[in-house]
Amino acid sequence: MYVLTIDQRGSTRDRDRVPELLAELTSLGFPSFERSVGDELQGVVDQAGQAVDAALHALRSGHWYVGIGLGEAVVPDGGSPREGIGSAFVAARHAVEFAKGAGSRVPLSVVAGMLATGAAEEDGMATERPDTHGQGTDPAAEAVAACADAQAVLRLIARLRQERTAPQWKLVDTLNELTAAAPHGIQKLAAERLGVSEQSVSRTLIRAGWQEELAARPAAARLLEFAHRSVAAAHGAAGAKGGGN
Structure with a gap:
């Protein structure tokens, strides 16, 4: 599973935006999100595409830091994310803190959960792609690199969206609304609804990078899913190594 921790930016100088974002996420099909503490939300989703959708929606307004944690996550049946346990929850907490330090970059981070104790655990908290040249196929390094790859593509998509x-x-x-109802001929329908020409719709879509986003979202989801599998593999390798000692 994928754990998301979302924290409001500049909350001491702004109104409480948590109820608003919770309502939006629920309308998008993510009812599991809830306020965790203060101006922070937390949610657990099963699919990488769901994590991508929730993260990009939160980043759209510019009011949120987003952390995605990958690793083990256990939530009791019918329980709250606040009752969840596992390395993915710890990773999501680290991820949102890293997002706060992103500076001028998009405030999103993807972090691998605890891969083992000691040095490997520290490696698992990195957010930039490590230099794995000459290191063979170290599972921990590969997992961190996979997280960094997913993070990079998600940040690119979010940047594109924020510039609209x-x-x-x-x-x-x-x-997007028309696509859900009638996937064919939507540009013509959009032009009619908005009272503009189809040529104007085409030009605006080019400037908005809509087609590029549509193409990149599945790629981001696949990278995030691969990162999740890499973290699980690294965790298993660390466990096997520990058991062998």
Whole structure:
């Protein structure tokens, strides 16, 4: 599973935006998210694509730090994410803290959970791609590299989305709404609904990078899923090594 910790930016100078984001995530099909503490939300999702969707939606407004933790996650049946245990919860906490230190970069981080004790655990908390040249196939390093790859692509998509203007978002939102109801001929339908020409719709979509986002989202999900498998493999390798000692 994928654990997301989402913390409000500048909350001491802003209103409480948690109820608003919770309502939005619920409307998008993520009812498991809830306030964890203060101005922070936490949620657990089963699929990489769901983690991508939730993270990118939160980043859209610019009001949130987003951390994605990969590793073991156990939530009681019908229980709250606050009752969850496992390395993915710890990783998500580290991830959101790393996101707060992103500076001018998109405030999102993907972090591998505890891979083992000692040095490997510290490696598992890295957020930049390590130099694995000449290191063979060390599972911990590979897991960290996979997380960094997923993080990089997610940040690129989020940057593209954050640079859209209000009119561009109005068109993109209209297209997304129409796609759910009628996947064919949506640009013509969007032009009719917005009272503009199809040529104007095409030009705006190019500037908004809509097609590029549609193409990149599945890639980000696959990278995140691969990172999840890599973390699990590293965890298993660390356990086997520990058992062999």
